[in-house]
Structures are given as C-alpha cells and as structure tokens.
Amino acid sequence: MRHRGQSRSSLSIAQQRFMSQSMAAISLEQAMIYYVGVDVGTGSARACIIDNTGNILSLAEKPIQREELKPNYITQSSQEIWQSICHCVKSVVRDSGVPVERIHGIGFDATCSLVVVDDEDKEVGVGPVFANNDQNIVLWMDHRAIAETNEINATNDKCLKYVGGQMSVEMEIPKIKWLKNNLPKEQFDKCKFFDLADYLTFKATNKDTRSFCSTVCKQGLIPIGVEGSKEGWSKDFLNTINLPELVENVFCQDRWPATATAADGTTHSFLSAGEYVGALDEEAAEELGLPVHCVVGSGVIDAYAGWVGTVAAQTDVELPDLAEADRTKKGIDRATGRLAAVAGTSTCHIALSRDPVFVNGVWGPYRDVMAHGFWAAEGGQSCTGALLAHVMSTHPAFTELSHLSDAANISKFDYLNSRLETLVQQRGDRSVVALAKHLYFYGDYHGNRSPIADPSMRAAIIGQSMDNSIDDLAIMYLGACEFIAQQTRQIVEKMCDAGHQISTIFMSGGQCRNGLLMRLLADCTGLPIIIPRYIDAAVVFGSALLGAVASESFNSHHAKSEITRRRKSSLTNLDPSSLPSASGKGPLSQLGKMKPDLPSPYTAPHATSSTSQIAATSGSFPFPVVGESSEAITEEANDSEGPVSFKPTRATSQEGLATRNPPNNGDALWDVMYQMTGGGKVVRPSPEDDPDRVLLNAKYKIFLDMADSQRRYREAIDKVEKAIAK
Structure with missing residues (x-):
C-alpha cells in the first residue's frame, strides 16, 4: 500500500500494476471481470482483452485487404473485416486463458469508412466494379468524390460550420452523393449506409443504434438545440445537394422519440462514447466466441478510441497544468486542455472543450460525441506514418538501409536516428537538428487536412542534391520528421488562437517509439509530449474501455435483468487457481508472491542519445501477441477520416439527441479511463533559448511561407490556364 499523500502519478507503472493485482487478489469477484476491445484500422483488425484494472492480457491482429483498381478508388469488404474480428477475438480469449463467461463488455472502433448494404443487409458493390458486391466499403482515404465535395461546399450550409467550414472528400455524404450519381436509381434506393464502427455494433447487437461520434463528426448531423436544430439532419441541406432520398426515408421526421421502433421491430437511437447499446446478439456471440450476457458499448471513430485510451494517463513526473486541472476540475472536464495525437498512417488531433470553439480547417466543434454537453475538435495530418514510409522506400539507399538495420537487429528508424548522431560527430555539427538547417521539407503529399483543408496541396522540397547515399536518406528522413512536428505546431497554434487551451499532447501509435520524432514534436510545439503505457495498443485499449463503460452503465441501470442474473451466476464458485494473473502468467493465487518490478507491456520508446529525456523501460511482452509489427510505420493507430454512418431506409431516432442520457455520462467515461489507463512517460520541450528551438522557430x-507560396503559385497558374481556355 502507498503511504498517505503519495500520488498515483508518482508510482512507477510496475508499482501501479502490482497494487492493482494485489487488490484483485483481495476482491476476487471484482477481479474476475474482463472486457474486449476491437479496432479496425486501414490495414488490419485487432482485438485485445483487459481485466478491470486496465491490464492487457492478450492481443491479436489480422491483416485486412484493400483494393485500388483505379487511382483514388479504394475499397474493402465488410465480410472480411467481420471474419477477421471474430478470428482476433477468439484468439485473445484463447491465449489469455480468461473464462469466457466472465467477459462482460466489448467496444468497437474503426476507420470512418462507408459500409453499404441493401434493405436485406446484403452487401452492395461500391465500384469501380459494381458487380463485385464483396467490395462494399468505400475506405476513408478514397478520394473519388472530389466533384461532389465541391458541390456540397458551394452550398455554404450552416452544417458546414461544424466541420471546419467545409466538408472533406474523406467524409461520408460526398461518397453517398457519388454513389447516387453512379448507381442505378432502383439499386441506390435500396441502399443503407453505415459508418464502419456503427456497422460493427449493428452486427454485434442487431440494433440500429448510431453513435454521435459517427453522425456528428463525419455526416453533418447537428444535435438538437445546436443552431436551432430540431431534426438533427437538415432537410433543406439534403434537398439542396440532391439527396432527397435521405429526407424521405430517414433524417427529417419531426420530434421522433428518443428510441423509435420501426415497422420491422428494430429500435434506433443515438449514443455518446461507450454508452450501453445492448447485449450481443446470439448469432454474433457465437461468431465472436463470447457470452450473450456480454454487452456492447457505443463505438467511436478509431482516433477517438485513441483519445479514450491515452488522455487520462498519469504521468511519471508532475506537470503543473495537469496538476492544476486535477485540483480545479471534476470528471470529464479534467480532459479539457489535453490534446490526443493518434498517429498511424495519418495522425488525428482531438481536443475536448466545455464550449464550442470554431477553428478554420479543423473539424468540429462536435457536441456530445464523447460526452453529453462537451464539444470535440478534430485536426489532422493526411499522412505521417505513410510519409515516413514513402520517404524511405523511394530513396535509392532504401535497400541499403534495410540490410544495415536488419544486420544491427534494430528498426529502420532507430538505425537512421543512430546514423544522424554519427553524422553530427563526423561533420562537427552542433546537433542532429542542425544537420538539416538548409533542407526545407514540406510534406503534404496527400493533400492537407488541417489547418489549410486543401486536398490539392502537395509536397515541396528545397535543398536536395544528387547525393544518393544512406547519409542523404538519413537527413531526408530528418526533414520529414521535422515537417510532421512543424505542421503539428501549426495545428495547435490555430486551435489555441481560436480559443482552445492546450497544455499537453498525449501521443499514441508506433511513432511514439521514434525518439527523434518525439523530441521534435516537443521542441516545435513547446509542449510536453506524453507517451502512453500501451504505445501500439492505445487505440484497441481505448475500445476495451468503451466495453467497460457500457458494462458499468448496465450494472447501474439493469439490476434485475436476465443478463445481470447470468453475470452473477458466472461469478459464483470461483476457483482462483484457474484464473490468469494481470500479467497473463500464473494464477491469481500467486499474486502475493509477485514483485512490484514487473515490466509493463508496450512500454516507453527506444531511447536515443538525441532523446535522453525519454526514460527507456523494458519492452518485454508477458502475454501472447499475434501479428505484432515492430515498425513505427504500423497502421495500428488507424487513420480516421472519412465517412460516417447512417441508413436511409429506416426510421432513426432524433428527438432528445442532446438529453436522452444522463448528463454525467462523461464522468462515468472519465472514471473508467482514469482508473484503468495507467502511467505515461513525459518528453519535455527544451528551454526556449536552446539553440535547436531557436533554429526550429526560424x-x-x-514552413509557413512554403505552404502559402504553393497556393499562390497554383492560383497564378490557374488564372493563366483559364485565360488560355478563353
């Protein structure tokens, strides 16, 4: 036990885990509850299982395919994704040794990709080969609907105010409009549209319950009371953009009840993150290998699951801003001022605020998506992990890099970081940052999501030579890392100038292991960077927390239900010797013999001499990991953008979008996050007068001038082309 007055944040991760394990041994009934998280990224499906102290017991991953038959037409299969999910869930249950009947909750997150089925829930092909019904998902990064996006944005409808001033080609309504323009009318009229996360909760429960996260963030729904909204979706807007089918079939019935029952007996409602959707459908329970008394929490876009899995971390050193928030704020309000940067192929930046804050080029503000009455903002970079992968793989020295890093048995990033340190010594430069002082790298290869919100933006590099050596690759990689950090600063500054008060950045994803990148992020933004306990698993861990929130909510409000009876039955006659420990090894009866120095899975990143402030810890994995990647280019953190869900052929609940759930729901979410997230490592920015920070400021x-110049050059040439055309 800790001494009175000793803060949880002052304890090491291992000590916290030991305490939680010891407490679990004292209270077996509570310790025997487990939750599953499911995360669907761009390239893989993942699942994890956690105990009710927040320890991951097992993790599994299975690749999923994507098809690109034409440039910018990128599709996936919902059948393949569901089968991959079922495989991963069964794997983590098997590998963890957890008694299946003691799994009480499951949460889902996914990329914002558009799932299309017909009115019998059969898959509908989304093109370019419409006969292939297996490919029924338009991936978030699909950019086919540029013309439709421009047409939508030309309306200047009030709903655009809540998506950063204009819809993105990666959102869902432009994709639906494209399908209307390209599918036969009789086929389009039968289509139902889901955001992928909402589709997964539908598959799991057979309940057509939509999340505020999907509908508000990516679909143009305005919660009741915002901008005078009485219907949620705007009838005038949908008619203006020539989608009257959505008006007729779904969105604009006046004052529907909080939970509506359609003619086929299905119910429809809208929920915030982790709220109770329902118990698993019998068929889904069998496919997943879970009990029917396992309940499902309302799903979220994958980046938002990263927010859930990181921003409540207690840091290894006290940060004044966080300490002040803990003293002066309560519940979910403590999350305000904490920016989650969920990094994978792309990076999303999510912040919560008590009041709406409008930022040009930053999506939102979105009310109720995480907690009732709170507003979320979402910035983002279209390619970060993908940028680093591109810079390395297209350089002539990439093959040499692969051989050298393999020979050294380290990642490509660690090898390049080490090479940069060697170059400092060989060239007599002041620091690693100074090596690239005359390289000006602007990396918007895939357009700009925030804060310019211009899909036409492209990369520009000033200072290249004909050098094809491994050293040139190292410096080009340094330039790409610097670009990611400078653009993060640009996004943060725009958000703060508009009214956000951001004091800390909570990272997640494989990029956290890149010590050089973390140092550049801290020095460019001037903010401390928090690296979570579960680096590679922060997103899927966040989804598991959604399952825990749903389970706690169910326990509070359904004490006399049949599911509760089954749960209690599953907790009787416990045999402690048959149960896994929180580390995934050995029975709980051995907890008293365990030492408080157990390593935590997914611990801190590799330390390099350029990032000495990052404390390295053991990277051991005390539980089975299936398909785990060692590279920071992993897509685990998932790329969150794109469509969101709704089905245009069934009644959907709208009245009470803002009030149907208790106003303290966010506090329940925060309580679970705070108790189960664990510790995080801090990378502090260098002093303001540090030479590297002075150089980065210059x-x-x-960097800003390169962005502005590109747009001015493009505009000038477009004027010339228009004159020529005349």
Whole structure:
C-alpha cells in the first residue's frame, strides 16, 4: 500500500500494476471481470482483452485487404473485416486463458469508412466494379468524390460550420452523393449506409443504434438545440445537394422519440462514447466466441478510441497544468486542455472543450460525441506514418538501409536516428537538428487536412542534391520528421488562437517509439509530449474501455435483468487457481508472491542519445501477441477520416439527441479511463533559448511561407490556364 499523500502519478507503472493485482487478489469477484476491445484500422483488425484494472492480457491482429483498381478508388469488404474480428477475438480469449463467461463488455472502433448494404443487409458493390458486391466499403482515404465535395461546399450550409467550414472528400455524404450519381436509381434506393464502427455494433447487437461520434463528426448531423436544430439532419441541406432520398426515408421526421421502433421491430437511437447499446446478439456471440450476457458499448471513430485510451494517463513526473486541472476540475472536464495525437498512417488531433470553439480547417466543434454537453475538435495530418514510409522506400539507399538495420537487429528508424548522431560527430555539427538547417521539407503529399483543408496541396522540397547515399536518406528522413512536428505546431497554434487551451499532447501509435520524432514534436510545439503505457495498443485499449463503460452503465441501470442474473451466476464458485494473473502468467493465487518490478507491456520508446529525456523501460511482452509489427510505420493507430454512418431506409431516432442520457455520462467515461489507463512517460520541450528551438522557430516561418507560396503559385497558374481556355 502507498503511504498517505503519495500520488498515483508518482508510482512507477510496475508499482501501479502490482497494487492493482494485489487488490484483485483481495476482491476476487471484482477481479474476475474482463472486457474486449476491437479496432479496425486501414490495414488490419485487432482485438485485445483487459481485466478491470486496465491490464492487457492478450492481443491479436489480422491483416485486412484493400483494393485500388483505379487511382483514388479504394475499397474493402465488410465480410472480411467481420471474419477477421471474430478470428482476433477468439484468439485473445484463447491465449489469455480468461473464462469466457466472465467477459462482460466489448467496444468497437474503426476507420470512418462507408459500409453499404441493401434493405436485406446484403452487401452492395461500391465500384469501380459494381458487380463485385464483396467490395462494399468505400475506405476513408478514397478520394473519388472530389466533384461532389465541391458541390456540397458551394452550398455554404450552416452544417458546414461544424466541420471546419467545409466538408472533406474523406467524409461520408460526398461518397453517398457519388454513389447516387453512379448507381442505378432502383439499386441506390435500396441502399443503407453505415459508418464502419456503427456497422460493427449493428452486427454485434442487431440494433440500429448510431453513435454521435459517427453522425456528428463525419455526416453533418447537428444535435438538437445546436443552431436551432430540431431534426438533427437538415432537410433543406439534403434537398439542396440532391439527396432527397435521405429526407424521405430517414433524417427529417419531426420530434421522433428518443428510441423509435420501426415497422420491422428494430429500435434506433443515438449514443455518446461507450454508452450501453445492448447485449450481443446470439448469432454474433457465437461468431465472436463470447457470452450473450456480454454487452456492447457505443463505438467511436478509431482516433477517438485513441483519445479514450491515452488522455487520462498519469504521468511519471508532475506537470503543473495537469496538476492544476486535477485540483480545479471534476470528471470529464479534467480532459479539457489535453490534446490526443493518434498517429498511424495519418495522425488525428482531438481536443475536448466545455464550449464550442470554431477553428478554420479543423473539424468540429462536435457536441456530445464523447460526452453529453462537451464539444470535440478534430485536426489532422493526411499522412505521417505513410510519409515516413514513402520517404524511405523511394530513396535509392532504401535497400541499403534495410540490410544495415536488419544486420544491427534494430528498426529502420532507430538505425537512421543512430546514423544522424554519427553524422553530427563526423561533420562537427552542433546537433542532429542542425544537420538539416538548409533542407526545407514540406510534406503534404496527400493533400492537407488541417489547418489549410486543401486536398490539392502537395509536397515541396528545397535543398536536395544528387547525393544518393544512406547519409542523404538519413537527413531526408530528418526533414520529414521535422515537417510532421512543424505542421503539428501549426495545428495547435490555430486551435489555441481560436480559443482552445492546450497544455499537453498525449501521443499514441508506433511513432511514439521514434525518439527523434518525439523530441521534435516537443521542441516545435513547446509542449510536453506524453507517451502512453500501451504505445501500439492505445487505440484497441481505448475500445476495451468503451466495453467497460457500457458494462458499468448496465450494472447501474439493469439490476434485475436476465443478463445481470447470468453475470452473477458466472461469478459464483470461483476457483482462483484457474484464473490468469494481470500479467497473463500464473494464477491469481500467486499474486502475493509477485514483485512490484514487473515490466509493463508496450512500454516507453527506444531511447536515443538525441532523446535522453525519454526514460527507456523494458519492452518485454508477458502475454501472447499475434501479428505484432515492430515498425513505427504500423497502421495500428488507424487513420480516421472519412465517412460516417447512417441508413436511409429506416426510421432513426432524433428527438432528445442532446438529453436522452444522463448528463454525467462523461464522468462515468472519465472514471473508467482514469482508473484503468495507467502511467505515461513525459518528453519535455527544451528551454526556449536552446539553440535547436531557436533554429526550429526560424524554420517554422519558412514552413509557413512554403505552404502559402504553393497556393499562390497554383492560383497564378490557374488564372493563366483559364485565360488560355478563353
């Protein structure tokens, strides 16, 4: 036990885990509850299982395919994704040794990709080969609907105010409009549309319950009371953009009840993150290998699951801003001021606020998506992990890098970081940052999501030579890392200038292991960077927390239900010797013999000499990991953008979008997050007068000028082309 007055944040992760394990041994009934998280990223499906102290017991991953038959037409299969999910869930249950009947909750997150089925829930092909019904998902990164996006944005409808001023080609309504323009009318009229996360909760429960996260963030729904909204979706807007089918079939019935029952007996409602949707459908329970008394929490976009899995972390050193928030704020309000940066192929930046804050080029503000009455904002970079992968794989020295890193038995990033340190010594430069002082790298290869919100933006590099050596690759990689950090600063500054008060950045994803990148992020933004306990698993861990929130909510409000009776039955006659420990090894009866120095899975990133402030810890994995990647280019953190869900052929509940759930729901979410997230490592920014920060500040002005110049050059040439056309 800790001494009175000793803060939880002052304890090591291992000590916290030991305490939680010891407490579990004292209270077996509570310790025997488990939750599953499911995360669907761009390239894989993942699942994890956690105990009710927040320890991951097992993790599984299975690749999923994507098809690109034409440029910008990128599709996936919902059948393949569901089968991959079932495989992963069964794997983590088997590998963890957890008694299946003691799994009480499951949560889902996924990329914002558009799932299309017909009115019998059969898959509908989304093109370019419409006869292939297996490919029924338009992936978030699909950019086919540029013309439709421009047409939508030309309306200047009030709903655009809540998506950063204009819809993105990666959102869902442009994709639906494209399908209307390209599918036969009789086929389009039968289509139902889901955001992928909402589709997964539908598959799991057979309940057509939509999340505020999907409908508000990516679909143009305005919660009741916002901008005078009485219907949620705007009838005028949908008619204006020539989608009257959605008006007729779904969105604009006046004052529907909080939970509506359609003619086929299905119910429809809208929920915030982790709220109770229902118990698993019998068929889904069998496919997943879970009990029917396992309940499902309302799903979220994958980046938002990263927010759930990181921003409540207690840091290894006290940070004044967080300490002040803990003293002056309560519940979910403590999450305000904490920016989650969920990094994978792309990076999403999510912040919560008590009041709406409008930021040009930043999506939102979105009310109720995480907690009732709170507003979320979402910035993002279209390619970060993908950028680093591109810079390395297209350089002539990439093959040499692969051989050298393999020979050294380290990642490509660690090898390049080490190479940069060697170059400092060989060239007599002041620091690693100074090696790229005359390289000006602007990396919007895939357009700009925030804060310019211009899909036409492209990369520009000033200072290249004909050098094809491994050293040139190292410096080009350094330039790409610097670009990611400078653009993060740009996004943070725009958000703060508009009214956000961001004091800390909570990272997640494989990029956290890149010590150089973390140092650049801290020094460019001037903010401390928090690296979570579960680096690679922060997103899927966040989904498991959604399952825990749903389970706690169910326990509070359904004490006399049949599911509760089954749960209690599953907790009787416990045999402690048959149960896994929180580390995944050995029975709980051995907890008293365990030492408080157990390593925590997914611990801190590799330390390099350029990032000495990051404390390295053991990277051991005391539980089975299936398909785990060691590279920071992993897509685990998932790329969150794109469509969201709704089905245009069934009645959907709208009245009470803002009030049907208790106003303290966010506090229940925060309580679970705070108790189960664990500790995080801090990377502090260098002092303001540090030479590297002075240099980065000077290069930031050049970075901004490169972005502005590109747009001015493009505009000038477009004027010339228009004159020529006349």
